[in-house]
Amino acid sequence: MKFFIDTANLNDIREAQGLGILDGVTTNPSLMAKEGITGTDNILKHYVDICNIVEGDVSAEVNATDYEGMVREGEQLADLHPQIVVKLPMTKDGVRACKYFSDKGIKTNVTLVFSAGQAILAAKAGATYVSPFVGRLDDISTDGLNLIQEIREIYDNYGYETEILAASVRHTMHIVNCAKIGADVMTGPLSAILGLLKHPLTDIGLAQFIADYQKGNQ
Ligand code: E4P
Secondary structure: EEEEEEEEOOHHHHHHHHHHOOEEEEEEHHHHHHHOOOOOHHHHHHHHHHHHHHHOOOEEEEEOOOOOHHHHHHHHHHHHOOOOOOOOOOHHHHHHHHHHHHHHOOOOOEEEEEEEHHHHHHHOOOOOOEEHHHHHHHHHHOOHHHHHHHHHHHHHHHHOEEEEEEEOOOOOHHHHHHHHHHEEEEEEEEHHHHHHOOOOOHHHHHHHHHHHHHHOOO
């Protein structure tokens, strides 16, 4: 399973990249705003800064909601850097724009997906990635991981090449369960990724190894 980090924070991206396990980055307008990145020029420059830190795909989301606007904005984003993936919302115009970009060989990520039906449409439109939001479904007492499982089954039935990018991943067990189900990618915050490192027996074992080494090498 590929690991993407879901942030626009350059320090977090550098830290995850430094671990050597990062495969890409996802962002959205809210994550950009959280970092205080506003205004088109600054936003576009920030995407290039992110691409210069990581080696993999970087999802950059359009803000337009109409087809023509999405196409215009998506082309501008795709021209920024070869690593850019155009992120489009799961709407009628978003699906049309996805088909437009897939026909042109430009990578796409269809976002704000909350049902298997929406995921089928994204695959039919040739999306590179589909982003079902696990955490936001959990937030409304619906099993987000169940949606990942449903999409996995449907995509496998037909050999759809669209990669399932489990989004809105919030914690370590989301990551582990996405891997068990067979998500192609997960995107989550640095805290969830670093959380995978933790086990008390690792800490206890390491402390013991250090103490024993020191006893024998004084
Ligand atoms: C997806 O690409 C989104 O950026 C993201 O995963 C949303 O996560 P949230 O529900 O934690 O805001």
